[in-house]
Amino acid sequence: MLKHQYIRIVIVIACVVAAIGYLYDYWSIFVFVIVAFIGLGLTVWGVFDIRLGYFGKIHFKASEKRTKEVSLTFDDGPCPYTEQVLNLLDQYEMKATFFCIGQQVLKYPEIAKRIIDSGHSIGNHSFTHRKDIAFSNAAEMATEIKLADDAITKITKSVTPMYRPPFGVTNPNVIKACKATNKEIIGWSIRSLDTVIKDEKRILNRIVPRIKPGDIVLLHDTSERTVNVLEQLLIKMKDMNLQSIPVDRLLKIERNG
Ligand SMILES: [Zn+2]
CATH class of the missing domain: 3.20.20.370 (Glycoside hydrolase/deacetylase)
Known part of the structure; x- marks a missing residue:
C-alpha cells in the first residue's frame, strides 16, 4: 500500500536531484518540473481516492478471505x-x-x-x-x-x-x-x-x-x-x-x- 511518508521522501529526494542536475547543467529544468508535478499529482490522488490509504490506515475491504x-x-x-x-x-x-x-x-x-x-x-x-x-x-x-x-x-x-x-x-x-x-x-x-x-x-x-x-x-x-x-x-x-x-x-x- 502507498504510504505518503515514504513517497514524500522519494519525491523530495527526486526534486533535489533534479534541481542539482539542472544547476550543474546535466539536464533541463523540465525534469524538475515533471518530478514536482508527479509528486503533486500523487498527493491529490491520495486525497480523493480513499482506497489508496495514502495518508494513513484506511479499511476499504476485508483483509481476510471471505466466502460470501x-x-x-x-x-x-x-x-x-x-x-x-x-x-x-x-x-x-x-x-x-x-x-x-x-x-x-x-x-x-x-x-x-x-x-x-x-x-x-x-x-x-x-x-x-x-x-x-x-x-x-x-x-x-x-x-x-x-x-x-x-x-x-x-x-x-x-x-x-x-x-x-x-x-x-x-x-x-x-x-x-x-x-x-x-x-x-x-x-x-x-x-x-x-x-x-x-x-x-x-x-x-x-x-x-x-x-x-x-x-x-x-x-x-x-x-x-x-x-x-x-x-x-x-x-x-x-x-x-x-x-x-x-x-x-x-x-x-x-x-x-
Ligand atoms: Zn457523505
Missing part, C-alpha cells in the same frame, strides 16, 4: 428513505452499516434507533457534513466527530469505533482527528455513484459485475433511486449467494458498545 460476506454501507442519513432501506434489508435478511450524520440522528431519532434495534451498525459521518469540512484543521475535525458521537450515543445508546470522512476525502488532519477520537477510518471498494448517476440500471451495473466476498459497497440512503437500486441489488446478491453483514463485523473491528 460483503458489507453494504449507507451514508448521509438517517432520513425518511432510511426506513425504506431498512424494510428491504429486513425483507432480504441482510445487515448493513449506516454512516450517519450527527445532525440527522438528532432530527430522526426514531429511525436511528431502528437501525440499531434491527441489528445493523452505525458509523460516524461527522456532525454537519459541511462542504468545506476537508479544509478544517485536526481540532475542528475532532470536534465534528465528537459531536456526532454524542448524538449517536444519546439516541441509540451505542458507541461507534468507525468514522467515514465526508466525500471520502482524507488528508493528514483527518488521520490526526481519528487518532485523537480513537476511530478506525472506513472507506469502500465499490463506489456506486448513486448520488451522481441518474439511471438506476447504470448504478446497478457499477456494482453487480464487480461485487465479490470481502467488498464494501458505498450507497446513500437519501433517495428513491437508491431504494429502487437496492431492491434489485439484494435480489442479485441472493442469486449470487452473497450475504451483507455490518462492516465492523466484516473487518473484525470491535464494537465499543
Whole structure:
C-alpha cells in the first residue's frame, strides 16, 4: 500500500536531484518540473481516492478471505428513505452499516434507533457534513466527530469505533482527528455513484459485475433511486449467494458498545 511518508521522501529526494542536475547543467529544468508535478499529482490522488490509504490506515475491504460476506454501507442519513432501506434489508435478511450524520440522528431519532434495534451498525459521518469540512484543521475535525458521537450515543445508546470522512476525502488532519477520537477510518471498494448517476440500471451495473466476498459497497440512503437500486441489488446478491453483514463485523473491528 502507498504510504505518503515514504513517497514524500522519494519525491523530495527526486526534486533535489533534479534541481542539482539542472544547476550543474546535466539536464533541463523540465525534469524538475515533471518530478514536482508527479509528486503533486500523487498527493491529490491520495486525497480523493480513499482506497489508496495514502495518508494513513484506511479499511476499504476485508483483509481476510471471505466466502460470501460483503458489507453494504449507507451514508448521509438517517432520513425518511432510511426506513425504506431498512424494510428491504429486513425483507432480504441482510445487515448493513449506516454512516450517519450527527445532525440527522438528532432530527430522526426514531429511525436511528431502528437501525440499531434491527441489528445493523452505525458509523460516524461527522456532525454537519459541511462542504468545506476537508479544509478544517485536526481540532475542528475532532470536534465534528465528537459531536456526532454524542448524538449517536444519546439516541441509540451505542458507541461507534468507525468514522467515514465526508466525500471520502482524507488528508493528514483527518488521520490526526481519528487518532485523537480513537476511530478506525472506513472507506469502500465499490463506489456506486448513486448520488451522481441518474439511471438506476447504470448504478446497478457499477456494482453487480464487480461485487465479490470481502467488498464494501458505498450507497446513500437519501433517495428513491437508491431504494429502487437496492431492491434489485439484494435480489442479485441472493442469486449470487452473497450475504451483507455490518462492516465492523466484516473487518473484525470491535464494537465499543
Ligand atoms: Zn457523505
